[in-house]
Amino acid sequence: MSPTGAFALAFLLLALYCGLDPFKQSAISGFPDFETYQIDPPSWSEVPTARDAQNSLQRAEVKFLNEVQGPESVAFDPQGRGPYTGVADGRVVFWNGESWVDFAYTSANRSNLCDWKPTPFSYMKDEHICGRPLGLRFNKRTGDLYIADAYFGLMKVGPEGGLATSLATEAEGVPLTFTNDLDVDEDGTVYFTDSSTKYQRRNFLQLVFSAENSGRLLKYDPVTKTTTVLMRNIQFPNGVSLSKDRTFFVFAEGAAGRLRRYWLKGEKAGTSDVFAVLPGYPDNIRTNKDGDLWVAMHCRRNPYAYYSGLYPKLRKFWLRLPIPAKYQFLLQIGGRPHAVVAKYSTDGELLKILEDSQGTVVRAVSEVEEVDGKLWLGSVLMPFLAVYDLS
Known part of the structure; x- marks a missing residue:
């Protein structure tokens, strides 16, 4: 030949x-029905170029290493106690000042499948049995803890903890498939996200690769006990946070790398607009005592993610190659895990950016909670919390 x-x-x-x-x-x-969708990202010229030349997050303190697996969300109760965090085995745990103690759980069918495992990823195949608490918020008036469980929907547990009560498992006849984050208004109204009606959290990588647009923004009314859809056809909606004055809330558009503002009061009530274009891809959002918003981002934007988002057929061809999901995900995030957090004003102005571009200390971050001059950094992927001192 x-x-x-x-x-x-x-x-x-x-x-x-x-x-x-x-x-x-x-x-x-x-995933025989897997399909890719076009992402309409902001142009490169709109993306913030500010960087943290000091890699400040490398100075963060790693706390509770291997004591908490995948602590996505961080919350403190109305008395300032905590942190509370949801972990990969389906529990919400509480730091009492000396040790971690069980506070709540979301599944009534827990078994030895939910026992301790060495990494957050070890639990994924059983998450639908054990539960997976993601976003956490306290109602500051009642002391109730609201939980967005990826599999069991919107839930609530009283100040004494225990088995959480289900508030919503569907909206307008469509089941909640990937309940992700939430915030609670003063009257008990809950605003929350369902990231996909097709992919569960244990298939979040396929959701990232697909960028399918079945995500929804939702509202739970505590008086009527009904859940309504505020917005639909969103590509991977994620974090939610109310403004300090409660006139609007901001939610994350994960696939596009944007924050969108949904107006609750005033002439624009019931409408939404772009609040900020981000330097990376967002997870949770948290408002601090001054009204500024901290945004956790899994990674910065990179050319591969940008162009594969524009050309879904090319992306699908590439995903069909015998390259495992782990390596496809590394391509998506620019080659290595690296955490980025940013603070925005109530007007959407970028105020501060902190990062660990090498991923040497804070390799991933899902949420940033500011308390007494310190940032508590949670991560759904890491076996610890990190604390960064703003002073």
Whole structure:
């Protein structure tokens, strides 16, 4: 066989291997209905270029290493006690000043499947049994803790803790599939996100790769006990946080890398607009005592994520290659995990950016909670909390 013929044969065999994926190594193996969607991101010229040259998050203190697995959200009760955090085995735990103690759980069917495991990822296949508390918020008036459980929906537990009570598992006849974050207004109204009606949290990588647009922004009314859809067809909606004056709330558009503002009062009530274009891809948002908003971002934007978002057919072809999801995700985040957090004013102005661009200390961050001059950094992917001193 000539060199040209040998090359052609090798190319054909490689194409067949990639197309058939016989060893089921591709990131979308096992998802026969997987489809990719175009993302309409802000132009590069709109993306903030500010960087933290000091890599300030590398000075953060790692706390409770291997004591809390995947602490996504951080909350302090009305008396200032805590932190409370939801962990990968389905519990909400409380730091009492000396040790972690159980406070609440979301599944009534817990078993030894939910026992301690060495990494946050170890729990994923059983999350639908054990529960997975994500966003946490206290009602400062009643002391009730509201929980966005990825599998069991919107839940609430009283100040004494225990088994959480279900508030909502569907909206307008469509089940909550990936309940993610929430905030609670003074009258008990809850605003929350359902990141997808197709993918559960244990398939969050496929949701990231797909950028499908079944996500919803929701409202729970405590008087009528009904849940309504405020916005739909959102690509990976995530964090939610009310403004200090309660005239609007901000939520994260995960796929596009934006914050969107939803107006609750005034002439614009019931409408939304872009609040800020972010330097990266957001998770949770938290408002501090001054009314500024801290945004946790899993990574900065990078050319691969930007262009693959613009060309969904090319992205789907690439995802069909026998490249495991882990490595596809590394491409998506720019090659290595690295945490970025940013503070925005109530008008959407970027005030501060902190990062660990090498991922040496804070490799990932899901939430930033400011308390007494310190930032508590939670991460759904890491086995610890980190604390950064703003002073």
